[in-house]
Amino acid sequence: DIQMTQSPSSVSASVGDRVTITCRASQGVSSWLVWYQQKPGKAPKVLIHSASSLQSGVPSRFSGSGSGTDFTLTISSLQPEDFATYYCQQANSSPLTFGGGTKVEIK
Amino acid sequence: EVQLVESGGGLVQPGRSLRLSCAASGFTFDDYAMHWVRQVPGKGLEWVAGITWNSVKIDYADSVKGRFIISRDNAKNSLFLHMNSLRSEDTALYYCAKSDNWNFVGGSIDNWGQGTLVTVSS
Numbered sequence: 001d002i003q004m005t006q007s008p009s010s011v012s013a014s015v016g017d018r019v020t021i022t023c024r025a026s027q028g029v030s031s032w033l034v035w036y037q038q039k040p041g042k043a044p045k046v047l048i049h050s051a052s053s054l055q056s057g058v059p060s061r062f063s064g065s066g067s068g069t070d071f072t073l074t075i076s077s078l079q080p081e082d083f084a085t086y087y088c089q090q091a092n093s094s095p096l097t098f099g100g101g102t103k104v105e106i107k
Numbered sequence: 108e109v110q111l112v113e114s115g116g117g118l119v120q121p122g123r124s125l126r127l128s129c130a131a132s133g134f135t136f137d138d139y140a141m142h143w144v145r146q147v148p149g150k151g152l153e154w155v156a157g158i159t160w161n162s163v164k165i166d167y168a169d170s171v172k173g174r175f176i177i178s179r180d181n182a183k184n185s186l187f188l189h190m191n192s193l194r195s196e197d198t199a200l201y202y203c204a205k206s207d208n209w210n211f212v213g214g215s216i217d218n219w220g221q222g223t224l225v226t227v228s229s
Contacts, residue, residue: 093212095168099151
């Protein structure tokens with residue numbers, strides 16, 4: 001199975017900050033990498049698919065990059081509604097696997 | 108609007124069985140693969156099982172393989188998860204989720220239900 005490792009596990013940031021989250025796969029997943037946002041008590045929501053494609057309706061301050069084993073999610077200017085937990089997930093092969101999550105907290 | 112509504116969760120004793128159901132609406136159900144994903148409250152996401160649009164390809168997480176069975180009824184726009192030999196570590200919120208294509212790999216999980224809670228305890 002492909003292991004997905006996210007870092008950091010949590011980050012404290014202020015509104016307007018640039019936030020970067022990284023995700024590393026234990027083996028190459030090409031560009032089959034998805035980023036989700038989850039708020040407390042809610043189901044996850046897709047932000048980025050295919051490593052760098054913005055899901056329809058998602059603000060452009062979110063961006064994704066990378067291929068192979070190393071990926072990045074960037075929030076260019078953190079907004080109050082962005083405080084949440086973010087997960088990466090590889091979609092290259094079964095079983096699908098998620099990273100452990102990164103909680104973005106208010107500083 | 109896509110809607111996925113799970114049911115069937117509850118309290119069950121270790122070793123017993125439970126069947127989860129998911130009623131889908133708002134999209135052409137038999138065009139898409141489907142998933143079950145679970146989450147222990149306060150913890151991360153774990154993919155449980157996936158099934159292609161025509162049920163030809165199915166796979167499971169190692170943690171449930173041999174105990175859980177995913178199935179679907181395209182005529183009734185429904186997805187199921189039959190859970191056998193339940194363990195305390197199966198306690199979680201179980202989400203029904205839709206793939207963005209016919210396969211459960213090579214895409215994203217683009218719609219999720221609100222989940223149904225399964226608690227395994229004596």
